[in-house]
Amino acid sequence: MTSTRHDSTDTAKRPPGSDFARLTQEIKAAGLLDRRLGYYFARMTINALLLGAIAVTFVLLGDSWWQLLTAAVLAVASTQLAFIGHDAGHRQIFRSHRNNNVVGHLHGGLTGISYQWWVAKHNRHHANPNHEDHDPDIEIHALAFSRAQATTKHGVYSWITKHQAFLFFPLLLAEAAMLRISGLVALCRNELRNPWREAALQILPLAGYLTAVFLVLSPVKAVVFIVVHQGLMGVYLGCSFAPNHKGMPIIAAGERLDHLHKQVLTSRNVTGGRWVDALLGGLNHQIEHHLYPHMPRPNLRYAQPLVEDFCARHGIPYSKTTLRHSYAQVLRHLHDAGAPLRHPAS
Template sequence: MTSSPTVAARPPDARQGSDFARLTRQLKDAGLLDRRRGYYAARMAINVLLLAAVGTAMALLGDSWWQVLTAVLLAVVSTQFAFIGHDAGHRQIFRSHRHNDLVGHLHGGVTGISYQWWVGKHNRHHANPNHEDHDPDIEIHAIAFSREQAGDKRGLYRWITKYQAFLFFPLLLVEAVVLRISGLQALWHGELKHPWREAALQLLPAAAYLTAVFLLLSPLKAVVFIAVHQGLMGVYLGCSFAPNHKGMPIIAKGQRLDHLRKQVLTSRNVTGGRWVDALLGGLNHQVEHHLYPHMPRPNLRHAQPVVEDFCARNDIPYSKAGLRSSYAQVLRHLHDAGAPLRSGRRAPLG
């Protein structure tokens, strides 16, 4: 097995410039780029009701170890709020930037993840997925996505990378906390606009959350509750994003592809019924989402067969896998990327 497959260079084609435009017209004519405000209103209402139900259950249970179950439920609900924040960041809900940002900031306050910081980072990823020079999602201290990256690790990060396939899911336990800290760091370093608003949105909900938990529970139970909630939220978020690009081809430094091929070749769909759509917040339709980030979530399922057929007719490889198979592919890729460290050989350069 080879590490981090690289997108093969392809000479310019007279059709390439029009492929994406032709596909876009086809999807637009089918109404799949139209907004779905009713869907999002219902989805947000359900999430608010679920959050209220969890809060009510916490109040009724009081200082009990049964609160561990409410922490599990809160992790699920928090991640569903994060999915709405993701969609708002891509302008999937409203045409108005202001309305989308309002929804995004409110949901960021609930999840504890800075909406403004995350949108900037995520947009860079969308512009250049799996690109060695420009994608922040493949520049992670504790994880290597190629043998070359593994060879550059030092100290504790080198040891983690060595066994990263085995440590991947345990590492996700801190993902939610890392996202919170990253947003606070961006605020501290003056990287965010409207710093007072950002500080209020990040710090006030966190203070209210901690106050409520420690007033309701004994110190030990409160710490366990927070650990379970934040840990499982991190795992849920990581498991929703990991299958999308990990183990897919890497775009080498200096290599250029047209938009259609750049997005399709580096993305993987996760197949399944509507329950997978709900579980992964529509991110399982990653190919379609990357081609049309502003396409509303419920339309992605309908766009999928259109895009797959279009790719087949234009000889563009289209990747999809079942839920378990997608995770297996990710873990095999991570295991291979760390192979040089386990053998004691330094990864080749270049």
């Protein structure tokens, strides 16, 4: 993947005595870049069993409003599948580019997110996190992540940005649908390689999903089931990614930082035990993930104290906080960014 190539290429270009090279030596000596196939096979088996249980429950319950609970559980399962697709996109699972792609495309089809479109977008984010000119994750029509961005909003986007701290979580209800739509738009614009394969991976699973829902449920229940499933999946995805960079320093246009500082200064870790790792798919170790995108997910928690200690020894600010405080920081930042629209200069 592009992000992995970017990381390895940058590493090769850095002088042997650079800070990042010394940190990488410590990481490699600890075996933290080694593959963890057993972990991923176990995780994928659990996900497959969960999907199977959801399918059986869906059929047995039939045309019942209790299916909304099934939709909620399916939202959790879908997000966990998306985490596996994310890891495959970074070549965390296999060394083989092809094998990671097979897993990634499969999980993309199951979640409705175009794997090829998402990987290209996500790699641009990893190359330049929180960069005003290059990070697609801070180029969102309805949100502003700096006061300067807020002043560029017009019409309905201006109103949303003005109140974005209060609207942030409700807006996440549309996140899963927007990811699905973005992949379909890229397909229609002929922006994806092998468009027939991409069409099959996006359209056939969607057709099967809609057919199953409308066959088992009445039209009203079917629509509500889809809204609950996609809405909660969007909230879960958004709550997993939002704490990582939102509210962290923005790199101004034209500003350049070396890889180590760029990734550490713009990222935030979320503290907690293994339950947080499972809940957020390992994305709570965002600093370590951005420094080593190809590091397998279960190794991130072991890399964390090494990276934090290294940053302390070299005077590099290392940000970490609890899950609750991370959301508070995000909302405070969004509220501040929208200030020019609430209090325009006279």
